[in-house]
Amino acid sequence: MTTAPESIVGRGNRDGAALFRQWFEKITQTAEKEQNAAYVFVMGSISEILRTFDFTMVFPEINSLQTAIRRVSDEYLDEAEDQGYSPDICGYVKADVAVQLRGGEHPMGRIPKPTIGVLTNACNTYIKWAEIWERMYQTPIFTIDVPGSREAGSLNPQNESNYKNDLRYVEIQLQELISKCEEITGIKFDPDRLREVLGYSNDMSRGWKKVLELNSNRPSLFNALTDGTVYLGVANCFRGTEIGSKFFSDLVEEMEYKAAQGIGTLTDEKYRLGFVGVPCYPIFRHFNEFFTDWGGTFVNSTYLWFASGGTNHGFEYDLTNPIESLAEGILLNVRGAMDSMFYHENALIDMIDNQFVDGMVFHPIKSCRTVSTGLADSRRSLMTKRDIPSLFIESDMMDKRVVSEAQLKNRIDAFFEGLAVRKQRESITA
């Protein structure tokens, strides 16, 4: 039976939204039944292992950004700042502190207390954040330390001894995490269950890579800033599940259908844009409209790379050798996520060339220094390598106090006026 076209187009967004509600229902049930919850992060969630121990996965970053999307983040931020947390630290951390202080109360449901916190070093704030749970609840905290690239372009070839040293380090930490999970849950580790989870993760990584590549189509098939964030939510929350596997299989089908039919995300795509940074969640839709009103759409985004934990590279695990292969996947994926933030210059050039980008938008934010610190310099460097217009605008992912809509709009309007003049000039000289 073939799926009716009208039900294919937009299915990813519809299913993604439904799955998201379902996911919040699950974590609410976990809170109510006081079941085991693992607090994890998007850049290296280690879901593959945690799922084999039946932990409910809780992503505090996603909980926090949801408070911004639902326009209540200021209440949570104020509450944490009243406890002494500085206005100058990560807004995600502060919103989560307030959620914890409220006993898990959240606009989407109820957040359970952490049974374990598992984090990588992809963001240093993960470590500081987990230290808060450690002190609030005496939660066991486990850091999977993933050595990143030592310098630009130094993704170690896999036969080098440095690479083998890094891989061995990650693998031993995974084995130690397994022991810790066995100790906490009383469940014996099951390699066959891990293979099953890895298989679903492979489907999702393969699908995610394909979906991102398909957006090279003209017109672009989805908006990386808005639709992409919905897909990203599923990529994280349902990693390693049958549901996640099916979602990405369906999504690839949707994108291929739209490509074949020439159905774009905008009715009149005038400008194809790349996005570097983190979305402006306090005015999420409105921020995007500043661009779409001019016929601009985001065809790709570094956010979709690093916030998927680097799974955009499509690494697939070897199911015959699950632990070692998982270690390799985590090393390469998390390192890839870090490269997307610190060493993304060549990837941006690829984005410009392969996805036909007309302009690049750099959006550093107050809350996240991991992503934002190097953006002014990488923009300057990119401009020396590609003759492409770029826009540099600052705001925040959580804190409305540093989001100036009028200023943003002025800058964005001026950017598009420049793009329009450039297009006009190009059409004359063509």
Next chain:
Amino acid sequence: MTIKIFDAWQGLPLDGILEQCQILVEDTDYNAVKRWREDGGKIVGHFQVYFPEEIVHAAGMLPFKVRGASVDATHSDSRFGSYLCSILKTSLELAMSDRLELEMFVSHPICDAARNLAAIWGRNFDYPCQILYLPQNANSSHSINYLKDEYDRLKKEIETIAGKKITDDDLRASLAVFNENRKLLRELYAIKRDSPWKITATEAYILMAIGGMIPREEHNELLSHTIPLIKSRDVKSQDKMRIVIEGGFCEQPPLDFLRTVDRYCYVVDDDLLIGLRWILEDISLDGDPMFNLAEAYLEKSSYSPVQHDLRKPKEKMLVDRIKKSKAEAAIVTAAKMCEPGLEDQVTYTIALEEENIPFFIGEFEENMTSFDHTEIQLETFVENLLFD
């Protein structure tokens, strides 16, 4: 290297020595470092907090502690966005304004901002700019072996730049020099703790900070000469409060900030430039020197907000520091926009309240020029405690 790059102190009385040391520490043109280079020496710049300087030293190069400076970020400002600490900008400024010429720059994943620095530096300079991945899982059974391998990797990079092999004996000789240096710094801090009226926090800081700028042999000679002079200094004890300063692990408060504190308190311990004192005991010269260096980072070390180690809860470590130094109160400060420092302020204050230890919360910036507000706050804090 045969020449001395800092000998202006020799033959001077203690006050003269301290004056020359202050001139060196405040010299943002780094003339002493330039003398090293003019004599054919090579330099590896390493960003805060800890760096295994012994490896660079063993290659005959100068390890230079990049810790920001009191300069305007004229060139580097355009390389950064807003909401960032000052030390990032002024550190890059030193290189971009040609005050500091390097053969290599190394930063560490100490915080979200600093881990970007090697990438930014690398886009602006042709020499190697790398991240040294110190382990962020201090509690894995494999962390020491991993770190040894990472140090070996760094050693190979440094050998290429130095144009010479670093033997185990070279490394042992460097470990001995740095063991001596750390022993002398422990002596300096013992004076602060046991007879703080003999040396101000500012003076002790200056004497220590020089270590990150000149060859350690020279620093050892300076400290060996100066410490006995400090011990025999004829200064009377005053009725000042004994305090600990916490929050100077990365960006450094300006000297005038320390002078302000000195006016009201005796600083009996602190975490200023903690990287220079990170290793708490002598590193063994027996066996594999690289393994010993790696082991010391994890097993014989101090604490800071940028290292998570289940065995070293930071608030407990701070309370221990306060108790061991017989301090009566703490100044818990943080550099502006320093995320780890600001986050730990909350942790520290909860613990200090539980221990009933008075504390003073503040922020600083390396380029701040007005201290009136700090002084008034500090004066009020001290008076409140004295008359409580």
